Amino acid sequence: MSDATLKLVVTDQAFGNTRHEQAAARAAGATFAEFACRSEDETLDAVRGANAVLNNFAPMTRKVMAAMAPGAVVVRYGVGVDNVDLAAARDLGVRVCNVPDYGVDEVADHAAAMTLALARKLGRYDSGIRAGEWKIDRMVDGLRSLRDTTVGLIGLGRIARAYAARMAVFGCRITGFDPFVPEDQIRAAGITPLSRDEVIGTANILSLHVPLTPETRHLINAAAIARMPKGAILINCSRGGLVDExxxxxxxxxxxxxxxGLDVFEKEPLPPDSPLRKAPHVIMSPHAAFYSDASVDALQRLASEEALRGLRGEPLRCALT
Structure with missing residues (x-):
């Protein structure tokens, strides 16, 4: 196949420009096309014959990837790949990669900001004042000192450890569970290793940092919530499907x-009839924890560099298949 026939496609993006992506296409001598796909059929039409695909949330199913050129590469903007059928990609010879190392500080900052606002009950003070109240005990109750607070983490990757470091500054005790991280590394990060059930059962603040898989879907369900200490706080800046909403x-x-504190939801955008819209004491953001000017630029640059490697047949930096 000659370079002139190469094709780079962006299925969907929410970044406002594709200058890095277009530069990668030019460097490879490939054609470039950009879409705003939502459905499987839209995505299939967009990627037909593509050699490299940059993908945000559009469904990368077996049917979609079968329409791509032989040996194609899919680059997922971001860390999670739950919208990509990895088993089908392996069967089809499609190379899949992600960008796991951008926006770590932004997500950790976002999770910490949500945690602090909820732990200090800032929203209740704000709404109380707006309603004409000024007496503290009529606005809040059960306000725990952060120094007396246990923060539990499920998943101990880059973001979780960065979040733990932030919360440790406030004097919180940090516990965590991750079967893929050695215990000595967990302790070296200042985190007390516990079983998953122990973390859930003892955390005053529980923060989720795991991918969405069949095993982790609805990890936090009614039974898990019942085991949490009464008055606990849940933070999820990972994947919406981890929680039974x-x-x-x-x-x-x-x-x-x-x-x-929720940055992610099972269905995005959040449906108008979601019970979370009427639930009290929820801070929500639109899957934006990663966002800053610097992190978005880094994400697009790293993803585009990976696509260029794919177009050139070079080894991928963060290959998953």
Whole structure:
């Protein structure tokens, strides 16, 4: 295949420009096309015959990837690849990679900001003042000192450890579970290793940092929430499917949980009839924890460099298949 026939496609993106992506196409002598795909059929039409695909959230199913050129590469903008059928990619000979090392500080900052706002109950103070109240005890109750707070982490990758370091500064005790991280590394990060059930059962603040897989879907369900300390806070800047949102909304209404910070949801955008929209003490953001001017530019640059390697047949930096 000659360079003139190479094709680079962006299935979808929310960054506002594709200058890095277009530069990669020019460097490889490839054609460039950009789309805003949502459905499987739209994505299939967009990637037909493509040699490199840059993908955000559009579904990369077996049917879609079968329409790509032989030996094609899919580059996922970001860390998670739950919208990519990895088993099908292996069967089809499609190379898949992600960008796991951008925006670590931004996501850790975002999770910490949500945690602090909920732990200090800033939203309740704000709404109380707006309603004409000024007496503290009428606005909040059960305000735990951060120095008396246990922060539990499920998953101990880059972002989790960066978040743990931030929360440790406030005097929090940090516990964590990750079967893929050796215990000595966990302790070296200032985190006390516990079983998953122990972390869930003892954390005043529980923060999730794992990928969405069949094994982790609804990791936090009604049973898990019932084991959490009463008045605990849940933080999820990872993947929405980790949490049973109906069970979470019920727990917020009942007071079993005192707050939740959510950057991700099972369905995005969040449906108008989601019970979370009416649940109390929820801070929500639109899958934006990664976002800053610097992190977005780094993400697009790193993804585009990976696509260029794929077009040139070079080894990928962060290959998953």
């Amino acid at each position: 109906d069970a979470l909304a019920t727990a917020l209404v009942s007071g079993q949980l005192s707050g939740a």
